[in-house]
Amino acid sequence: MSGTEEEANGKSGFVPSRRTVLVLGAAAASTVITVRPALAQTAGSVLNCEIPVPSPSAGGSYVAPDGRLVAPGTPGAAPPLARPLRGEEVKNLLRSGVTPAGVDPTASQAYANYIRRLQAGMSGFTCYASLQMPR
Amino acid sequence: MKEILNLQIGPVAFRIGSAWRAPIEALAKLYEGYPAPAGGIADFTVRLEPEKPWRRFVRPSVAIRGDYILPDAAPLPLSLGLLAAEMGMNLQMALGQKNWLLLHAASVEKDGRALILTGESGAGKSTLSALLGERGWRLMGDEFALLDLDSGMLLPFPRAVSLKNGAITVMEAEAGAARFGPRLVGTPKGDIRHLRPNDEAIARMGEGAMPALILFPRFGPAAAVRGVGQAETFMRLTQASTNYVALGEPGFNALTRLVRGVPALAIDYPDTATAVGLVEDFRQELAA
Amino acid sequence: MGDPIYIADSRDVRSVPLDGLTLIYHAPSGMTHIVAPPAPEILEALDAGPADPAELLRRLRARFEFEGEDAIHARLEELEASGLVRRG
């Protein structure tokens, strides 16, 4: 890459240094991570937000254990929550697995997975994005 | 809007309008001594208004709106109107600030060297920065730090410190009662009480400082310090910034310059006294 | 049909090496990528001009010892998905 600062002194980047070992098949891990916009942890302090589970536009869909939406009544899937979850409840659920009040504990992971799958434009996404913590 | 307050905090000016008198009154009292923006011109407008027209009178519920709006923001009861105003200002900064790189971080300064404290919510950076602000450091802000893209200077944004639960008692022992807002009970984060920064912090709110150290504090069973690599620091700060991506190349340049020029440490601390001691040690090392 | 030719538009990137990783600001997208080996080496090898995977491996072999040549396809796909590399 011509913009590399440390190799600004001529073509030294391409002088053979044969002893360097390059691992091409680096395990399964990706070699490219892209910085995504973060509403940051701001929210914790910035916001009092809510996440409906699932979004009202899902029209009564159930939530499968992996968080996907499925037809109402699908065996093994959890029904929509009667009330939206508050930011703090979601944070505790995602980070420590604490089941929010009034929520069936056996279904809480399905709801957590649904929230993890939220994307921009979906109801509750900005709240979720704002709750994400750096690792 | 019926009730209006204009506020200048560091380099940023707000215009806050409310359908009710109480939140504006509480805000004006908390921010006593802060300057009014020149010419009354604001960078951001905050609106506290009824979620639905009848909610102005019946179980009044304050919707947090303004130039920038978050669709998922839930309303607060009128008794928490002061908190709503604070959240409204935070929201404008988080969504609309494009002049400086905005870091979700506390910052303090001494001898012209600024310390950036960042990390997860609940890591105690508000308390720690407030405490340092009473112990010979200048509080630059407990919530947001503004990094100037050209000069690399850190600018103060000394909002009222938002103290939560146990931290309230800690700071009540440090600062006079006149600097505190009302105790807000039963907020989404438990009890909250705001503390106005001291006179020096307010008087010098226009004065930036060069960053000298980045700290990632965390509560832990025992005091511990470890160095944080530059790449990790970079990654963490992008995630602690609400506008890194929106700033494009100038943001990249400013942030790479910061992480390459300033050391970063993660510290674990069992109590705030230990943390204050660690910070003093670091300061002396930097000065040496 | 043979392997595709890959192109890296190197003038478009600003890269800063840090701790064995490389931060890349990619101007056409406005995105920042953090890349780990062998991605920076592959991008650098593509600086010499467009190449198919076989040619790319030849260029890399001039500088490095390595195994697992098949993985070059997976690496190129990652770079392609990020937009740092495109097919000619």
Added chain:
Amino acid sequence: MMAARLLVRALRDPQGVQVADWNALVSAARAEQLLGSLAARMEGRAVPPRVAAMFEAARRDSERQRTQALWEAEMARRALAALDVAVVLLKGTAFHVAGLEASAGRSVGDLDILVPRDALGAVETALLAAGWEHLKSAGSYDDAYYRRWMHELPPLIHRDRDRMIDVHHTILPPTARPKPNSARMIADSVTLESGFRVPCPADLIIHAAAHLFADGDLAGGLRNLWDIDRLLREFDSPDFRQTLDERAQLHGLGSAVALALRLAHRLYGSPVADSRSRLSDRLFEPRLLARNGWGQEKRKALRFAFYVRSHWLRMPPLMLARHLWIKATR
């Protein structure tokens, strides 16, 4: 005076306009997504220092939005390159790609593209393979609604970049009364030096007009009319006026385009052949200007009337009843 009126004046005459309340102007411009355009228009004019800093930041932000819009277009091109399908960029992305006046300070949200109807399936498959995903769950009411009644695939979002793409095969829903000629819109599109395709200038205006009046409740109308004004000024000539008229007839959008032109003329002084107002224009103008100096929407009843109207225009009455029923009861 509504602050939206001040905003319109400032856009129209940025050097001469008297601004007594900058806060009102800025808040109205932000609420109407026109701060970038205003900042571009006011470049070079003396303004208070804080306003100058806001405008400077807005101009930088517009540049970034341009970059992002062009990049989404580029990534869509790469994803669809193998298909040999005509892909026409629409709306804001088209303005930026073609470097039109209308792109100055123009924000861009989603990427909108127009493709031939019979290519829809292949386009969807190729986008899914390149990292775009369905936003709404397949099989939900919304999904079925989109596929059956609307003019789009259900919106797709890219899993890494969080950006949406709307794939259209016509610029109006099949249920709307006017039937724009998509085949001609694609066939007569312009291929730029960069290889991107955009609608011909007249069709850009017609699409904006259709979007404003047939498909919307006039929310965001000030920006839409600003786009139209910029396009009218950039391409104005006797020949162009005639072409515009002919193509509006071709797409069955003669009255929508005529209305858009009259309103653009009323608000922004756009050059148009026939600027004589109709009585009903007097309802549109207060709706478009229903924004005060705190950025709040005003004139609630009027806005609601336009909301109902927008659905009325989009759907046959029975379908509208079904749609509102399902929306209301779930």
